[in-house]
Amino acid sequence: xxxxxxxxxxxxxxxxxxxxxxxPMHGWGISQRIQQISQDSLQVQQGSLYPALHRLEQQExxxxxxxxxxxxxKAKYYRLTDAGRKQLELETAKWERLSxxxxxxxxxx
Amino acid sequence: xxxxxxxRALFRKDELDQQLSDEMAFHLEKQIEQNIAAGMSAxxxxxxxxxxxxxxxxxxxxxxxxxxVRFVESIIQDLSYGVRMLRKNAGVTAVAVISLALGIGAxxxxxxxxxxxxxxxxxxxxxxxxxxxxxxxxxxNMMGNLEPREYEYLRENxxxxxxxxxFWTDAxxxxxxxxxxxxxxxxxxGSFFPTLGVPALIGRTIDPADxxxxxxxxxxxxxxxxxSSHFGRDPSVVGATLRxxxxxxxxxxxxxxxxxxxxxxxxxAMWVPLASDPHPxxxxxxxxLRPGVSIPQARAQLEPLFHRxxxxxxxxxxxxxxxxxxxxxxxxxxxxxxxAGTSDLRWEYWEYSNTLKILVGMTxxxxxxxxxxxxxxxxARSAARTxxxxxxxxxxxxxxxxxxxxxxxxxxxxxxxxxxxLLVAAWAHRILVTLLVGNRQGVxxxxxxxxxxxxxxxxxxxxxGLLSGVLPALRAGNWGRAPATGDALQLRGSTRLPFARKLxxxxxxxxxxxxxxxxxxxxxxxxLGRTDLGLARENLVLMSVDPSLAKSIxxxxxxxxSLTGRLTTVPGVLSASLAGDAVFGNGGWNNSVxxxxxxxxxxxxxxxxxxxxxxxxxxxxxxxxxGREFSMADQANSPPVAVVNRAFAREFFxxxxxxxxxxxxxxxxxxxxxxxxxxxxxxxxxxxxDRPAPMFYKPLFQSFQDRPYYVHVRIAGNPPAVxxxxxREIQFMDxxxxxxxxxxxxxxxxxxxxxxxxxxxLASAFGLLALVLTSxxxxxxxxxxxxxxxxxxxxxxxxxxxxxxxxxxxxxxxxVMLATGAAIGVPAAVSVAHVLRxxxxxxxxxxxxxxxxxxxxxxxxxALAGFLPARRAMKxxxxxxxxxx
Numbered sequence: 001x002x003x004x005x006x007x008x009x010x011x012x013x014x015x016x017x018x019x020x021x022x023x024p025m026h027g028w029g030i031s032q033r034i035q036q037i038s039q040d041s042l043q044v045q046q047g048s049l050y051p052a053l054h055r056l057e058q059q060e061x062x063x064x065x066x067x068x069x070x071x072x073x074k075a076k077y078y079r080l081t082d083a084g085r086k087q088l089e090l091e092t093a094k095w096e097r098l099s100x101x102x103x104x105x106x107x108x109x
Numbered sequence: 110x111x112x113x114x115x116x117r118a119l120f121r122k123d124e125l126d127q128q129l130s131d132e133m134a135f136h137l138e139k140q141i142e143q144n145i146a147a148g149m150s151a152x153x154x155x156x157x158x159x160x161x162x163x164x165x166x167x168x169x170x171x172x173x174x175x176x177x178v179r180f181v182e183s184i185i186q187d188l189s190y191g192v193r194m195l196r197k198n199a200g201v202t203a204v205a206v207i208s209l210a211l212g213i214g215a216x217x218x219x220x221x222x223x224x225x226x227x228x229x230x231x232x233x234x235x236x237x238x239x240x241x242x243x244x245x246x247x248x249x250n251m252m253g254n255l256e257p258r259e260y261e262y263l264r265e266n267x268x269x270x271x272x273x274x275x276f277w278t279d280a281x282x283x284x285x286x287x288x289x290x291x292x293x294x295x296x297x298x299g300s301f302f303p304t305l306g307v308p309a310l311i312g313r314t315i316d317p318a319d320x321x322x323x324x325x326x327x328x329x330x331x332x333x334x335x336x337s338s339h340f341g342r343d344p345s346v347v348g349a350t351l352r353x354x355x356x357x358x359x360x361x362x363x364x365x366x367x368x369x370x371x372x373x374x375x376x377x378a379m380w381v382p383l384a385s386d387p388h389p390x391x392x393x394x395x396x397x398l399r400p401g402v403s404i405p406q407a408r409a410q411l412e413p414l415f416h417r418x419x420x421x422x423x424x425x426x427x428x429x430x431x432x433x434x435x436x437x438x439x440x441x442x443x444x445x446x447x448x449a450g451t452s453d454l455r456w457e458y459w460e461y462s463n464t465l466k467i468l469v470g471m472t473x474x475x476x477x478x479x480x481x482x483x484x485x486x487x488x489a490r491s492a493a494r495t496x497x498x499x500x501x502x503x504x505x506x507x508x509x510x511x512x513x514x515x516x517x518x519x520x521x522x523x524x525x526x527x528x529x530x531l532l533v534a535a536w537a538h539r540i541l542v543t544l545l546v547g548n549r550q551g552v553x554x555x556x557x558x559x560x561x562x563x564x565x566x567x568x569x570x571x572x573x574g575l576l577s578g579v580l581p582a583l584r585a586g587n588w589g590r591a592p593a594t595g596d597a598l599q600l601r602g603s604t605r606l607p608f609a610r611k612l613x614x615x616x617x618x619x620x621x622x623x624x625x626x627x628x629x630x631x632x633x634x635x636x637l638g639r640t641d642l643g644l645a646r647e648n649l650v651l652m653s654v655d656p657s658l659a660k661s662i663x664x665x666x667x668x669x670x671s672l673t674g675r676l677t678t679v680p681g682v683l684s685a686s687l688a689g690d691a692v693f694g695n696g697g698w699n700n701s702v703x704x705x706x707x708x709x710x711x712x713x714x715x716x717x718x719x720x721x722x723x724x725x726x727x728x729x730x731x732x733x734x735x736g737r738e739f740s741m742a743d744q745a746n747s748p749p750v751a752v753v754n755r756a757f758a759r760e761f762f763x764x765x766x767x768x769x770x771x772x773x774x775x776x777x778x779x780x781x782x783x784x785x786x787x788x789x790x791x792x793x794x795x796x797x798x799d800r801p802a803p804m805f806y807k808p809l810f811q812s813f814q815d816r817p818y819y820v821h822v823r824i825a826g827n828p829p830a831v832x833x834x835x836x837r838e839i840q841f842m843d844x845x846x847x848x849x850x851x852x853x854x855x856x857x858x859x860x861x862x863x864x865x866x867x868x869x870x871l872a873s874a875f876g877l878l879a880l881v882l883t884s885x886x887x888x889x890x891x892x893x894x895x896x897x898x899x900x901x902x903x904x905x906x907x908x909x910x911x912x913x914x915x916x917x918x919x920x921x922x923x924x925v926m927l928a929t930g931a932a933i934g935v936p937a938a939v940s941v942a943h944v945l946r947x948x949x950x951x952x953x954x955x956x957x958x959x960x961x962x963x964x965x966x967x968x969x970x971x972a973l974a975g976f977l978p979a980r981r982a983m984k985x986x987x988x989x990x991x992x993x994x
Contacts, residue, residue, distance in 0.1 A: 026132075026135070027132060027135075027136050028135065028136045028139040028140070031136075045163055046136065046140070046161055046162045046163065047162045047163030047164065047165070047167070047168040048163070048168070050129075050132070050133065050136075050168050050171075050172050051168060051171035051172050051174070051175050054172040054175035054176065055175040057175075058175050058176060058177060066128075069135070073135065073138075074131070074135070075132075075135050076128065076131070076132045076135070
């Protein structure tokens, strides 16, 4: 697995939103996707995913519905709402500014 | 939306919980599948999946937090738990609720009285737009009403007002078959009803066309109460004719029940056009601001207008002294919000006196004592729950959560107290109003429960809950640190409630302040009741008599001359006499006098005077010290004479005989005008607290003035029967004459004592309440300590302590606490008494008698309350106590 990075506060939300921007997905799928895309370098404590999902749902950035999964089992699917899409843009811009600033400092200082 | 989501989460909690479990289960199963695919055994795969997921229950709890229902849920939990605790400790709950109810109830009762007297909005259209016009002197002191011409000028020239109205209160004689009676009428401008925007119940109101001097203005609008009492609510009254002051007036309408006019303290029986009063000197003026206009904006326009109005009357001031003219021209205008109308009650009880403010102080003190008492009771109880708190902390409750739990319980208690307090107030406000206003005529107060009183009650309850609950709850958090499951004996030894004793000390101090205040008021009332008035107060009757206006001045003078003679023919009447100002009326009118001194110079002073008819001094029982009384011989054409009181004689003539000396009241150089023919004793004339002040009396018929006079009658025996006979005799002389305000001097004095009696009664009641609460507090704390320290007592006894040593051990603690409380309370009470100095009579703020009495009562009651449980401690059997461990 190699060394994995702990997630910064709030970044999990961003990752969830980004993941859901591609297609609606259930919790398990989201955790797999994040691990896959980051090539296992980001380690999400699987349990912590769910409180984050419920929090985002409470804020109405994502919505959920029960649907059938691949082998016809019932699973809870989450999808991005319009408000969530806006939030994702906002969060992405914020993240880019932050990482650019940090890179800048690391490069020059 | 979010709130509704939360609510949904709250009510569909079971369903959501199930979904949450399903969601987690799905995740775990997927992980297990993956693990098995990677080659693990089923058992291994399951453990690995759980490990990777983390604590399932913890995650679920975090998810529930995210729904935002936990907070609400825990409050509901707290509440239901609180209700259970309150029911479990029914005794403690009852004591706390009753004391809270009394404390809150007293405050709510007072507030509802203040609300009814000062705050309640007028029952008119948009009352918040109304403003009251008040004239100020150049120094900014209030002078009251406006002159009618000033009102006219403002009405014609202002643009910030959508309406301006004027009215004046007067009494008129209503003549009917049953006889004459005096009714309160409000003379109103034609703009009065249109500006207020109140329609008549039946018929119509007075409109501007009725209020012109050149038209027939003999119309009258009746109030609902008058309509009920005199016409039995007969709708055909419209069009009927009433005789007012001898003039026929047509009834044009009746007002709705809740409309009393704009002056709560003088409810009108009927309204008549202002034009029907030939010479109103002053009028009350109220205006309605245009929407969006503020009071400062209105004043910015109206004050210059007011000045222009005064300027335009400059001609009428010709011949005045320069400084008098300057004073009038320098007058200012004040606009006050008049949402609640204009009322004498506001001036009498709020602006010009501290009556209500002192009552507020008293009830707040009572509430504080209540809070401390409840805090004490709760503290003793929460100490008893140390073990419970310890266990709760041990199994993972947060300190904040425990604090909140206790506070919730206490809020519940306070709200319960508030509800019962509302009932207490519903009953107590009547007593309060009777004590405060008495049976004053024409005062109509609306005590219907309104949002303001309810909010006040709620706010007071919450505040009380916080005040009495925060400290005990915080302390409970601390006690939670004590080893709850540790050695029982150690636990008992450590819980001595030092903080509860401090609170109790505060309660003792507050209660003592109240008790000393009560003592001072009671003694003041007694001193006032016993004070020497300088006249004979028994069997002295006062009547106001208004001779018929229809007769000529000459007829009226004849009427007055014959009146006293006719009255003395009534059986039971010993003597009768007239006076311009009644005994305990205004205290005479101030007049400038010039008195010739021994060295021939003139000395001038302001002295109160009064005009009286022959036989006045013997009728009211003021002793004649030298010279003679007035007689029928003192006429307009006889030499001017006067009678002075002893204070006058002392002031101007020292020890010399004043009879034969002279003075005058017609300016400098008049000091030889009037001869003093008699000297009388000093009598109190204005108020019971008066010090003897110089006063002089003139013969009423020597310079007769055409005005109503007060008849003083000395009677023998049964006042009601004699009064009825006198009334009949006067009505027989002329049926248009009105006799009103018949009262004995004792009734007048009782009326004057009204505020003193109120303070004495209320302070005593509150003092008694404080005494009871403090005793309960002492009893509770000592009893609690004793149950907690039974083991210790057992050991002491086993080791050879005497039983009275044990008793003394507890009593000493109680007495030290009471003494400390008294040491704080006495100086506090003395400084409060200094502030209230003007209300006391015949004693100093530092009154040793009262202080000793109050301290002995409180300490005695407290010691007794401590002794009762302490005696139980004395009877502890050492073996039983030790085995109990």
